[in-house]
Amino acid sequence: MASNVQEKVAAENKTQQLAPPKDSSPHDATDKTAVLPEVKVNSSRIKDKRINKTQSITTVTSEELDRTQPSSIFDALRDVPGVSIDGGPRLTGMSFNIRGFSDNEDVAVKVDGVQKNFEKYRMSGTFVEPELLKAIEVQRGPQIASGSGSLGGTILATTKDAADLLAPGQRYGGKAKFGYGNNNDEYSRSYIGYARPIDQVDILYNYSNRQSNDIMQGDNEPLPYSSVQSVSHLLKLSIFPTDTLQFTTSIVKYEQGKTIQLYDSISEFNTQFGYVLRAIDELTISETMTFKPDTPWIDLKATLGKGHTNNDETTPFGWPRNTLSQSGTYYCDGFIRRRINNNVASTAAASAANCRGDRYELYEFENTTVDIANTAKLYQGDDLKIGILKGLQYLKQDRSVALDFENPASLAVYAGYIPVSGTKTTRAAYIQPRLEWKGWNIVPGIREDRVILEATDDTLKGLEQANQANRIHLNERTYSLGIAYDVIPKRLTVFSNYGQAFRPPSMEYQYFSNNGRISGVPISTSPCPPGASCDDTYKVQRSENTEVGVSYLNPNLFDQQIQLTSKATFFHIHTSNLINSWQMANGVTSQNGKETRNGWEFENSLAYKYLYARASYSRITGTVTMPTQEFPVYTIPGRTLNLSLGMRIGDQWDANISYRKVGERQYLTSIPPAYTFATQDNYELFNAGIRWAPNRNLAFRVIGENLGNKLYYLDGGFAGTLGLVGAGRNIKFVTELTY
Template sequence: MTSPLANPLNRRLLGASALALVLSASGQAFAQTTPQTDETDDATTQLSLGKIVVSAGVEKIATDTPQAVTVLNQDDIDDTQASTIGDLLDDVPGVYTAGGASNLGQTFNIRGMTSNRGEVLMLVDGVENYFEGYRMGAFFSEPELYKRVEVLRGPSSSTLYGSGALAGVINFTTKDASDFLTGDDRFALRTRFGYESNGDGKLGSIIMATRPTEDVDLLIALNGRTSDDYEDGNGDVVTPSDASANSVLAKARYYIGGDRKHSVWASAQVWESDSYQLYDQITGFTAFGTVRRRTRDEAFAVGYDNSFEGNDLLDLKAQVSVSETLTDQDGIALASSLGYASEYSYSTVQARLENTSKFTLSPDWTAFVTAGLQYYSQERRNPRYKADGSPLSNGATTHPEGDTTRYGGFVQAEILWRDKLVITPGLRIDHTELSPGAGVVVGGGSTAVPEDATNTGYSPKLAVLYNLTDYLNVFGSVAHTERMPILDEVYSRSGTAPVNLNLDPEKSDNYELGASLTLRGLATSSDRLNAKLTAFNNTVENLITSASATSGYFINVGEAKYEGFEVEAEYATRSLFARASYATVDATNETTGVLLNTRPADELNLNLGYVLNSLDLTVGWRGEFVSGITNYNATTGAVSSTVDSYNVHDLYATWRPRSGSLAGMDVRVSVDNVLDDYVKNNLASFAGQGRSFKLSLGKTF
């Protein structure tokens, strides 16, 4: 079946038509619109753009945020019945999963830039979760751990979270005991079981939450997931795509005082797996064969929150975390050069302190100022062994051992004038120090030990949002950020190409324009329409690329440009809901004129559902339409491969009794890829799943 997005002109016309349809509807309904931002209203519970955003500064709904933002809450997460984090983010416009097929480490792409280079920051409870994965994914986790995901697209997020977030931030929030304890409850138990037919996937989850005293909340969550190799739409078994993983989350919070706005907390999270993968999981290159990888990812954090009720100048948050990711692997085919067995360990210490102050400047002007400090330190080790167990090397020439230390400071103000204007200036400064580890030499014929490398990055921005009417606002932003070179880029070398201590940071200048629309009372007294359009132009200078040149294994070359737009629209009544999103991006090496192979295909996502309130039942259809795309040789510009367009259709139903003995139960059934089409994303190493039946049963006691 040919996708309607196969033709580039059709893609642009489709996106423009969607926007025109939204604006046409709004023009007919202005006179009867009553603005409302109540996230809990029955008619708006299905609307993502009406949800509160907490990661962009002062809390606000998505339509009032001057950048592209998508929020997934607990219901969204449960409804996806996701087997991997990539599945969870599949419908978020402008976000794509790259690399492996299973949940054993994944890499994410936003607007043509990737998380494995630090261009997309991955955060868990505000703590950065990142390492330079060598031929493997770099984010290990379980969808069942989370109650909320916020995806902030564009480099404006660099101010609060770190220089180098050229593409954006994905912030995951883990579950809390308070999510399950209501009223005077002292104990709650949540169980969930899932099954997936394609690959014989199974999930078991149990959560225990307790409040032994009024001031203490405790939670422990246990999850286990396993699956065999799945089949693609052609009926071929995708090998290796089997996976087995277990995870544990434990959290405790002690409230100081009676208002529950002053607390100390601690959390521990462990994820582990043991499975076979392609050695080169990121690109799907099969020449090296498969490898057994045993991974354990653990993180421990303590924090302090105090809103200082009654004091506008203090709203303090502080936290310290320690994490370690360890992967043991063996069975590599090219044992003589790569090591038959090896260990990859990443030990990280982080600290963050921030405070938000409120200033009432006049009856019309109010300002919120968020300021903070961050510290990040990571040790990377990679001992490799021969088949007889004797040492071979510390790291590889293209995966050197080393240490990274980063100090950061930031300030962001949100200045409000009446209910009309929001001005958001911000500035962040980060200083990074890189140190070579054991076995690292200058290379290029020299066996000298290289020096440390230091860089300082600056991230200023200015965003403005103006409410033209009660239902329509426009916004724009200018943001500069700098992605500082990472260990691989500075200390990789060969016999002819040396390390490059003189690499300059990549410098991004991003411009965005957009508009948001909120309408109510179009066809009924309580229905609602939300829409948001964001257009962006991001130029990255000093692009870092592998060259194996006499001046360095990695060098700075010219610049790249990323430009495109994202449009989201959604409509809901108390029974009917519909969502649509469309994203397109062009990514070009401006020096050579060649399109970059990290650019994703254009994608249209549709979701249409109906709520049968009398039966507590929701039924719906999802459609994903992805355009074909051509990849090019980065040097010659010649066509290197072509990826076909594809369509995916899913059917789903959710039953959640609200009363009686079955209250607290939820049953979710879906058929993914109903037509059993062949699916292959141009950024993925493997074909996606063919038709699959999914069932999940949950119950809260």
């Protein structure tokens, strides 16, 4: 099972209390009647919590988040092996790429257990401020509890608790943080209030505000319309009725004001699709219960939550599709203009009659999550341990798209793409036994998913009018197996993991049409047979992920106080039934495309007294095989090397420097049927940071990003194209006031 971030990442106070942890975690409290005096232990020893020794899982802790002060959740994960960021430097243009899987449906993103994925043409984003987070876990490859669609992996983000911030013996606290970045004149501020008024209640509220101008690139040119105006809130309440029972409610809200943005925020083709006024409104509500009674048979966790994402876009009349600087008397939406010129009339009067007025698009995404899991320890002996994990999951993803025009005459001539509205409902059950015998650890697993796709709104109307299927049923079973052996107990471990995953065809594929679905226009290009089931039109895309590796842990290297953690993993991924290989010839359909990926991932961590060093490296190669041609996997990133070196002296000083080198990669320059490629240049980035805390109530940070002011391109977030230019040099100043 994927590790639980909340359980794995402990509160990271620099002061330790040698007493029953009355004010830190009720789960560990053993005696509430006697409290020993507090003893402060100042230690510069660094304990690495990043690397899982037998699974491809890396955790970014709150300590790292505080040290690097990332501007986004994407920046926080750049040095995790196998992970890259696709798209552009704006938050609305970024998406996670894990082992070359970059589609929103291939990488699951969860905040406090609630899934956040959404699909929108030429736009991406995960809208949560890193300021609200205490840990981010990255799972590379499918895990049995991740769910369908996690071919590449899963991102698990966990928000802060009051217990993470309160000092020993403290009941109430607060922190104010003020930051400035000189690249885009970004001002940020954050206010946190937290309390444990009684042992049974933990409460936290966090407000964050970020305002900036346009991002400056490495050539000192601004990236047009890349300013940020965002506000975030986190309200979290935990109640502990008993020492074994906990209820936690978290509410995360993100708002981005309506600003001018490129419609395509993820690739080099950004100006071809014009500009829009875009606003983002996100809300995530999570209710989690954990129950750990004094019995080995029950370790229960249940999560119920909803995630809402609203994307409101307006294209004002008069805005052309390529550049805002272009003038024209009757410019309007390009699709309408083209249709008029080809089919109606090209006169100014005809254009004015049909084009005048704004265009409105409202995308509403809602994810409902229910996740119940229990771990039972069936037998605990000296040489033999037997356990079992069981889980039930429910996920409903609603997608509603409304398109409208200020001028009703525009509807009659609109020939553009209208996104699909519909729901995807997944019900799943899984079971994963665990057998530990002497140095062996064997973990098999089986998972059953039942998926239903349903069209709604105008999509449903169009399908009904065309007498085509609007409801699709899919059943899939997947298997997993993990085997590990301690060659040297608690030191040297060899391991192998095998996992299957699948991705149902999205509603965009099932119900795609360029003829629109408004004013009774039927769908004519849907592959679903008229009046018949659409279940067999597409096969589900399946993947098999195989890993072998070795990890080495040594807390006293060379009989010195040197902590070493090292891990190497080789993986092979085979993906079959590629959805984009679907075709129909003479009434017969086929879907024979496949992909193969091979890669290496290295993670290393070294700590000696007040010094630490980290290194990671990842390399992926791959081939796509279509029925008529073969070419490289165009979504894989270049070879990536990350190096970090830092030191911490007491509680007052810490400093770090990091180096990142990304090798060249092949990117797609033309879409099917003619696949052509070009080479994206390699690049190097240097970052550095220093922190000074004269006392426990005051701290100052200076962080330098892209210190060489390198001009480089990010990977494209649309079909492996070239991405947008990354941000240039940025010097950030942060002041923290803690009560």
